[in-house]
Amino acid sequence: MExxxxxxxxxxxxxxxxxxxxxxxxxxxxxxxxxxxxVGRQVEALEAELGVALFERTGRGLRLTPAGHGLLDHARLMGEGARALSLAAWGQSDVLEGEVAISASDAYASYLLPPILARLHAAEPGIRIEVVVSNDLSDLSRREADIAVRNTRPTEPELIARKLRDAAATLYAAPDYLNRIGRPAQPEAFTKADFIEIDGQGSLKALLARQGVVLEGANFPYRCRNFTVMWEMVRQGMGIGILDARIGDADPAVERAMPGFAPITFPIWLVAHRDTTRSRRLRVVFDALAEGLA
Structure with a gap:
């Protein structure tokens, strides 16, 4: 190369x-x-070095010029190369000090990770943990996290995964709430109960319908896309919600709500980028998570 x-x-x-x-x-x-x-000075300096204008300054911010559009793909290739170099170098480290980012859902980050991370810190105080709370899939190739706890097996060839277990989710409510609605004994008797929907697609309503519990929109006065907040609503007696039984059964403020409800099973996967698995630091964290979550 010249x-x-x-x-x-x-x-x-x-x-x-x-x-x-x-x-x-x-x-x-x-x-x-x-x-x-x-950042602004760096962009302006690059424009001067290249002899082209990369952005147009508008009242609302910046807009790529035709020259900027033409050079963007080349810059992206450089970015991918730098990211690959960073991952490869990270994966060669044998040092048990430094940061590891773990991506997990809000429920797992709130209720399952803390005791695992506390034990890890006691054993390896030089490892610093960042918890990336997201109910979406973090992009491990772009280093949004180093390790991810997921409910689906990854399909990307650059990722490795270990299935930890099959988990089960079931319905819970506060005892006072169940007392208020007369503690129905049959699933079909819950037509007057309040439920807390977990997303905008009506997933809980559809799930109940598949088990023969057909409810109306009025049965779902609340919708919450954050499981931790939904769980606090359940604990405060606002209605019935669904959560991993490992979390629900351990909480003395709630109890299983619906007799005869068949728990919903789903897998727990631990995922990492293949290039980072040579890092001793990541392997220690990966193994600690695998042991604690399994």
Whole structure:
């Protein structure tokens, strides 16, 4: 390669790429953890080095110029190469110090991870844990997390996964709430009960219908897409909700709500990027999670 032909600062190319993908200098500064004026100066310096305008400054922010559009794919290739280099280097580390990011749902992050992480910290105090709370799948290839707790097996060839167990979710309510509705003994008798829906698609309503419990919209006065908040609503006697039985059965503030309800089973997978599995630090965290969650 003729290195003299590379006449720009690669760090400035990163500032251009992140600004283009995030849509503004302020968003890019947050993503890069740099001051906004610093990112702006890096982009302007790259424009000067390349001799082209990459963005048009508008009243609402920045817009890519035709030249910026033309160079963006090349910058993305550089970004992918840098990310692959970072992952490969991270995976070679034998040091039991540093940060590991774990992605998990709000319910697992709130109720299952804390005792596991406390034991891990006692054994390996040099490892710092970031808990990435998300009910969506974190992109491990883009280093949104190093390890993810998921309910689906990954299909990407660069990811590895270990199935930990099959979990079961069932319905719970506060004892006072069940007393107020007369503690129905049969599933079909719950037509006057209040339920807390878990998403905008009516998943809980459909799940109950498949088990012969046909309810109306009036049975779902609440909808909450955050399981931790939904669980607190259940604990405070606002209605019936569904959660992993490992969490629900351990909570003395609730009890199983519906006799005859067949628990819903789903798998628990632990996932990591293949390149990072050579890291001793990640292996220690991965194994600790596998033991605690299994």
């Amino acid at each position: 290195w003299r032909s590379v006449t720009f600062d690669w760090n400035r190319a990163r500032a251009f790429l992140v600004t283009a993908e995030e849509g503004s200098l302020s968003a890019a500064s947050r993503a890069l953890k740099l001051a906004q004026p610093t």
